[in-house]
Amino acid sequence: GTMLLATVVASKDAKPGVDFLPLTVDYREKFYSAGKIPGNFFRREARPSDEEILTMRLVDRVLRPLFPSDFHAEVQVMISLISYDKECMPESLAGLAASAAIAITDIPFNGPMSEVTVARIDGKLLVNPSMENLAKADLNIMVGATKDSIVMVEGEMDEISEQEMIEAIKFAHEEIKVQVAAQERLAERVGKSLPKREYSHEDHNEEIREKVWAETFDKVYEVAKTPSAKEERHDNFQAVLEEFLSQYSEEELETVTPYAKIYFHDVEKEAMRQMILNEKIRLDGRTPETIRPIWSEVDYLPGAHGSAIFTRGETQSLTAVTLGSVKDANMVDTVAINYDQKFFLHYNFPPFSTGEARPLRGTSRREVGHGNLAQRALAKMIPTENPYTIRIVSDILESNGSSSMATVCAGT
Structure with a gap:
């Protein structure tokens, strides 16, 4: 008796200068779905409640990393609860609904995925329990995953062991595999899902990439290795980038700067990582075992x-x-x-x-x-x-x- 309407729309092209995934996930509950009228002054669904926002975040957190990293077109996923049955909580189904909507399109996506709620009542694990049963549980987690790997876990429990936690996650994953297989069968029946659309949202310049890495890596490594506060460190990294760019004319900078900034970010990330692995020190001078003051x-x-x-x-x-x-x-x-x-x-x-x-x-x-x-x-x-x-x-x-x-x- 619980029904969700999930839709997805993606722009054909990325907007100029956008180098991330502009994904919006929206989840709204229609009060008519349970035969209720909103309790606010206007008696209509207004801004989203905290509970709706938390559901949006749970779905977003699993969807976002499953899009290709070089896909930057605007994507809007909208999920609405249109019928509610007290035996089946809609939050547990929102991720499945969103993924199913994407799976039947030509939008590039490394899914399908699904999410389930796992509860433990009197020592027994249940998937997607009713609200009534959830109130009795001593473990309540939401798990999001593809058929191959776990993407997200969030929840609460009354102090449990790591082994019990792993059991609950495995229990969830088995159920998710069934839901993913159903989406794959659905996508096969909807001819539009294959092939996925072609796109080109990033272009690269290998010559500039090599030059940035060769001329800035050691300098960035030295800045990272010198203990400093966040703002000071940011200024020091910026100085390295500006020194690199100073060798170009104003005309050349128009072409070089956008590429240089992207590759310089990669240099910063890798230099910090190598420093922690090699030197066993972190950005502010701490060892991996030392807590901040x-x-x-x-x-x-x-x-x-x-x-x-x-x-x-x-x-x-x-x-x-x-x-x-x-x-x-x-x-x-x-x-x-x-x-x-x-x-x-x-x-x-x-x-x-x-x-x-x-x-x-x-x-x-x-x-x-x-x-x-x-x-x-x-x-x-x-x-x-x-x-x-x-x-x-x-x-x-x-x-x-x-x-x-x-x-x-x-x-x-």
Whole structure:
């Protein structure tokens, strides 16, 4: 009784200057699918809920790496829940729906793929359980995979062993293989799926590539080997590139610069990798085993009910907690669920945290996703008989890796 409508549209050509995959995955739940009317003021489906955004991210995370790395045309995948049966959760089917839509087209894609939810109830593993059964589970993971390999795992569980985790992932993969085989049979019946369209979104200049590698690799290696802060290191790498480009006339630069930037990025990546493997040191001078310096302080804000500042290396979270009454609970209203959430966490990632100046466009998908990650980690620490509504807010003041884990540390 659960039905999803999935569509995909891809531009024929890439836009000039685009050197990445402009993929958009959108997932929306129609309230009519469960015979409900939206509970908001306008009584129509408005901006996506956090739950819909999290589903979009789960699908995007598996689809994105399966497109060829040199394919840069705009791709839009839209998934809608159009009928809902309480026995079958739509989030578990969104990845399958999206992949099936792509599989029957001529869009280049290294799939098909699928995603399944695995739950463990009373020691027994289940695939794609109902919402009711999921509430009883001590393990709840979403696994995305092709027939050959696992692409993504996300979930939560009450402390389990690595062996139990591997069993759950293998269990999911067996089910995914069945779903992938079904998509392959479907694609064969739809003649449009083969051959895949031809495209040329990248051109290369081997002469410039060789010159960039020969003249910059050793210099980049030296910069990487010298311990420095993120901004200083960025400036030093930039100086190496500018020195390389200075040998060309203004006319030549028009042709050379775009290629040089692409190849220089590859040089940076490989030099850092080789340095870690050969010298056993990382960019800031640490060995692979050394953690970044940590300092934290509690009760940092005099006006908040509780607060902490947590810093690890160049990542910093200022986190505050507020206690409220039952009336302050967060109302969660989706097609499948409607309840008052008494513990929730909001994560903010302002542009200044990475030294950028860009416009603020509301809460980003990434902020919703990282907030959810930290919330799930901390939710297990809240006693079930908790009389308060608890809201945690994490403001990232500086970021150089793993700000979501800084949020967990400051939040706890």
